[in-house]
Amino acid sequence: MTEKPRKQIHLAAHFPGVNNTTVWSDPAAGSHIEFSSFVHLAQTAERGKFDFFFLAEGLRLREHKGRIHDLDVVGRPDTFTVLAALAAVTDRLGLTGTINSTFNEPYDVARQFATLDHLSAGRAAWNVVTSWDAFTGENFRRGGFLAQDQRYDRARTFLATAQELAASWRGDEIVADKESGVFLRDAAAGRFAHSDAHFDISGRFDVPRSPQGRPVVFQAGDSDEGREFAASAADAIFTGHGTKEAGQAFYADVKGRLAKYGRRPEELLVLPAATFVLGDTDAEAAELAHTVRLQQVSGATALQWLEQVWNRDLSAYDPDGPLPDVDPVVGEPSVAKGRASARMYKDPVGTANEWRSLAEAKKLSIRELVVEVTSRQTFVGSAATVAATIDDLVQSDASDGFILVPHITPTGLDPFVDQVVPLLQERGVFRTEYEGTTLRDHLGLAPLPSGAPVGAAR
Amino acid sequence: MPEPLHLAVALDGAGWHPAAWREPDARPADLFTAGYWVDLVREAERGLLDLVTLEDALSLQSDDPWTPDERTDRVRGRLDAVQVAARVAPLTRGIGLVPTAVVTHTEPFHLSKALATLDYVSTGRAGVRVKVSSSAAEYAHFGRREAVAFDRSSYDSPEVQRVVRELFDEAADWVEVVRRLWDSWEDDAEIRDVATGRFVDREKLHYVDFTGPHFSVRGPSITPRPPQGQPIVTALAHATVPYDLVARSADLGFVTPRDAADAAAIVGEIRGLQQQAGRAEETVHVFGDLVVVLDDDPAAAAARLRRLDDVAGSEYSSDARVFTGSAVQLADLLEEWTAAGLTGFRLRPATLPHDLLQVTGRLVPELQRRGLFRTEYEATTLREQLGLPRPANRYATV
Ligand SMILES: Cc1cc2nc3c(=O)[nH]c(=O)nc-3n(C[C@H](O)[C@H](O)[C@H](O)COP(=O)(O)O)c2cc1C
Numbered sequence: 001m002t003e004k005p006r007k008q009i010h011l012a013a014h015f016p017g018v019n020n021t022t023v024w025s026d027p028a029a030g031s032h033i034e035f036s037s038f039v040h041l042a043q044t045a046e047r048g049k050f051d052f053f054f055l056a057e058g059l060r061l062r063e064h065k066g067r068i069h070d071l072d073v074v075g076r077p078d079t080f081t082v083l084a085a086l087a088a089v090t091d092r093l094g095l096t097g098t099i100n101s102t103f104n105e106p107y108d109v110a111r112q113f114a115t116l117d118h119l120s121a122g123r124a125a126w127n128v129v130t131s132w133d134a135f136t137g138e139n140f141r142r143g144g145f146l147a148q149d150q151r152y153d154r155a156r157t158f159l160a161t162a163q164e165l166a167a168s169w170r171g172d173e174i175v176a177d178k179e180s181g182v183f184l185r186d187a188a189a190g191r192f193a194h195s196d197a198h199f200d201i202s203g204r205f206d207v208p209r210s211p212q213g214r215p216v217v218f219q220a221g222d223s224d225e226g227r228e229f230a231a232s233a234a235d236a237i238f239t240g241h242g243t244k245e246a247g248q249a250f251y252a253d254v255k256g257r258l259a260k261y262g263r264r265p266e267e268l269l270v271l272p273a274a275t276f277v278l279g280d281t282d283a284e285a286a287e288l289a290h291t292v293r294l295q296q297v298s299g300a301t302a303l304q305w306l307e308q309v310w311n312r313d314l315s316a317y318d319p320d321g322p323l324p325d326v327d328p329v330v331g332e333p334s335v336a337k338g339r340a341s342a343r344m345y346k347d348p349v350g351t352a353n354e355w356r357s358l359a360e361a362k363k364l365s366i367r368e369l370v371v372e373v374t375s376r377q378t379f380v381g382s383a384a385t386v387a388a389t390i391d392d393l394v395q396s397d398a399s400d401g402f403i404l405v406p407h408i409t410p411t412g413l414d415p416f417v418d419q420v421v422p423l424l425q426e427r428g429v430f431r432t433e434y435e436g437t438t439l440r441d442h443l444g445l446a447p448l449p450s451g452a453p454v455g456a457a458r
Numbered sequence: 459m460p461e462p463l464h465l466a467v468a469l470d471g472a473g474w475h476p477a478a479w480r481e482p483d484a485r486p487a488d489l490f491t492a493g494y495w496v497d498l499v500r501e502a503e504r505g506l507l508d509l510v511t512l513e514d515a516l517s518l519q520s521d522d523p524w525t526p527d528e529r530t531d532r533v534r535g536r537l538d539a540v541q542v543a544a545r546v547a548p549l550t551r552g553i554g555l556v557p558t559a560v561v562t563h564t565e566p567f568h569l570s571k572a573l574a575t576l577d578y579v580s581t582g583r584a585g586v587r588v589k590v591s592s593s594a595a596e597y598a599h600f601g602r603r604e605a606v607a608f609d610r611s612s613y614d615s616p617e618v619q620r621v622v623r624e625l626f627d628e629a630a631d632w633v634e635v636v637r638r639l640w641d642s643w644e645d646d647a648e649i650r651d652v653a654t655g656r657f658v659d660r661e662k663l664h665y666v667d668f669t670g671p672h673f674s675v676r677g678p679s680i681t682p683r684p685p686q687g688q689p690i691v692t693a694l695a696h697a698t699v700p701y702d703l704v705a706r707s708a709d710l711g712f713v714t715p716r717d718a719a720d721a722a723a724i725v726g727e728i729r730g731l732q733q734q735a736g737r738a739e740e741t742v743h744v745f746g747d748l749v750v751v752l753d754d755d756p757a758a759a760a761a762r763l764r765r766l767d768d769v770a771g772s773e774y775s776s777d778a779r780v781f782t783g784s785a786v787q788l789a790d791l792l793e794e795w796t797a798a799g800l801t802g803f804r805l806r807p808a809t810l811p812h813d814l815l816q817v818t819g820r821l822v823p824e825l826q827r828r829g830l831f832r833t834e835y836e837a838t839t840l841r842e843q844l845g846l847p848r849p850a851n852r853y854a855t856v
Contacts, residue, residue, distance in 0.1 A: 033681070059567070068658070068660040070657060071656060075680065075682045076680055077575040081541065081571075081575035085545065085547055088496075107599040108600075111538055138676035141672065174487070183532055183533055183534060185530070201599055202598050202601075203595050206516070207536065300656075
């Protein structure tokens with residue numbers, strides 16, 4: 001009997017985000033902005049032989065009821081700048097930056113990623129996101145100019161244009177021969193011209209081909225259009241993750257879309273975000289996980305969460321009391337701005353009814369209800385349990401690995417690296433040493449031959 | 459004891475002379491590696507220099523500043539300067555890092571947080587040199603606005619002068635937005651008040667609400683106020699309109715005098731404009747720019763420049779004066795120009811690393827001997843090094 005070879009697991013470290021997953025009230029919680037915190041997490045990930053470090057991005061501070069949301073961590077660095085600095089204090093770790101395709105221009109973004117790839121010797125990746133709202137647009141020259149249904153249209157052509165710019169240098173143009181005085185082999189190096197509904201640009205790109213040819217491309221967005229975009233153009237897809245079955249369904253769905261683009265299943269990695277709580281025993285971990293949930297959902301946070309779903313002011317309610325008897329306001333979300341969670345509940349009245357019955361049945365307060373219905377940690381258990389769970393999920397094609405989101409900055413990943421990574425290595429499903437130098441190497445993506453076009457589909 | 463002077467070095471490619479990359483000590487094959495820039499900035503830091511600037515543009519280099527060329531015998535290609543500065547920052551401790559940013563095609567919101575982040579990763583050593591874009595090639599790379607074509611021959615026409623004035627007004631707006639965004643978080647906005655569950659005090663976060671002809675920006679920044687409060691803003695200026703940008707918006711101007719009298723006139727003009735802008739009480743540095751070709755024997759320097767010109771195929775000319783001679787002679791010139799009112803100098807090494815090594819290994823010891831230059835880094839931030847106070851936040855009420 002021939003056995004399917006065991007898949008190698010891919011792991012990444014997500015810098016804790018500006019949402020209530022991140023626990024800032026814990027005495028162990030450090031700075032979210034000092035560079036030392038970024039250094040600690042990145043070096044811990046590299047110590048654990050992780051594939052890459054991951055940074056999310058949001059271009060406007062979130063608001064709740066017309067005022068800046070103040071209950072979660074607020075503030076983050078510029079993506080390119082902090083990743084370039086991290087390249088100085090790490091050696092192999094991939095550096096993935098989230099960059100929006102609406103509030104940027106292809107020439108600039110292509111230049112920035114080519115620079116990051118040079119400065120990190122081939123470790124750059126771009127998580128292409130498509131937030132398009134006018135609220136965020138108020139911080140930019142052109143404002144919120146894009147209709148929602150155009151976001152992937154622009155993202156697709158933005159990415160394609162950036163790839164054209166990266167490919168405008170084949171990789172062999174720089175001779176730099178002092179004797180003959182030939183610096184460039186080709187007087188037209190970098191020449192490009194691109195014209196479509198979104199971009200009409202031409203000239204010469206000014207950054208020579210970078211070590212990976214172009215950044216590794218991630219896509220984050222769950223809709224049908226988002227999945228199609230990933231299947232056509234991304235090397236990896238960043239997603240949420242519910243149950244094993246939901247993961248398997250998502251995995252099969254996106255991998256199944258690849259064939260029509262002439263791509264093989266291993267050319268698109270599925271990497272869901274995952275949180276974790278470790279304990280000496282499973283029971284201890286479960287108890288700890290509940291404590292963390294309560295830290296994540298304060299009374300004030302619970303009430304505001306409910307206000308997002310109800311889409312109305314609920315400040316008169318007691319978070320330790322029963323759920324509101326009034327119904328949600330149906331229509332455009334007006335309470336929360338710049339928050340992904342505002343659009344999560346498609347049928348607020350139905351959700352409210354469901355939650356009221358759940359709260360009644362289990363005798364839950366508002367805060368207890370929110371703890372119950374919002375995402376609990378993905379992995380809870382002893383190191384052995386968590387290692388076995390991760391291995392099982394990857395081997396049963398619910399994912400190709402995970403992007404781990406610690407809830408404590410910057411030391412939250414330490415126990416995972418110390419306890420879980422060695423067990424995954426013992427199982428033979430995670431590297432004990434980096435084998436390559438580039439992020440493409442770590443992800444098992446074939447190098448792009450120099451001189452070749454750099455689109456995902458080859 | 460005379461006022462100590464400030465010293466900066468401008469890094470660009472293999473050096474400022476077009477034939478620099480062909481020198482025996484040049485490393486043209488390494489220009490796109492981090493190690494190249496780390497080595498150069500560390501050398502500048504060994505010389506205790508105030509800061510390095512990093513040249514940048516959103517187009518390929520060209521021998522003709524007005525239009526692209528198709529030359530293959532010159533260094534072509536560049537890395538983004540803010541990222542190069544960030545890559546070097548964790549590996550240096552005392553030197554200021556001042557990348558160039560083109561303001562005409564970029565988002566002040568993005569650059570504000572990028573420079574704030576550079577300030578975090580360098581723990582208070584960030585600055586920026588703002589630059590307007592007038593090359594039609596750069597406009598075509600963005601395809602968002604029409605360039606008004608002009609060159610040296612039409613530069614003085616009223617139409618072109620109006621365009622230039624507009625570009626610099628936009629630059630002033632850009633700096634204003636960037637500065638407001640740096641202040642959009644008060645220093646103590648992060649409170650972590652467990653009792654009320656609040657991470658920030660939102661009374662200390664501010665909308666900047668800038669509205670102008672080229673952009674409107676709401677704010678606040680997504681990045682908290684950086685260590686220096688305001689990283690330093692610099693600009694290169696050759697004429698009245700850019701002098702006015704220095705006077706209105708900058709902490710430091712780089713100027714290109716021909717001689718001491720010219721230096722005195724330029725400084726005088728900037729001081730006058732500074733007064734008009736209501737900034738007479740503020741420190742605004744004016745540094746003289748010089749391209750330097752340095753050797754222990756002045757004759758060797760002159761011969762080297764001739765040799766470089768021969769290799770390049772033409773006599774090198776620059777917007778800045780080209781100084782050829784020994785470090786001792788240069789020290790004399792710097793003293794003379796300091797007496798004319800300049801507060802420091804930005805030296806553009808003709809070749810790298812040779813002329814940089816002459817600055818750190820010969821000029822700096824000579825200036826130290828004359829009591830004109832520091833013998834160790836004492837400041838912890840670039841502002842402190844330049845004698846600039848940490849500015850109060852424009853939005854703070856207490
Ligand atoms: C797992 C995940 C992570 C995301 N991270 C970001 C982010 O960091 N910044 C951002 O602006 N948008 C982020 N997005 C938003 C997406 O880019 C996209 O705009 C949004 O999901 C709506 O597209 P969809 O309808 O295809 O899901 C993320 C989406 C997902 C699913």
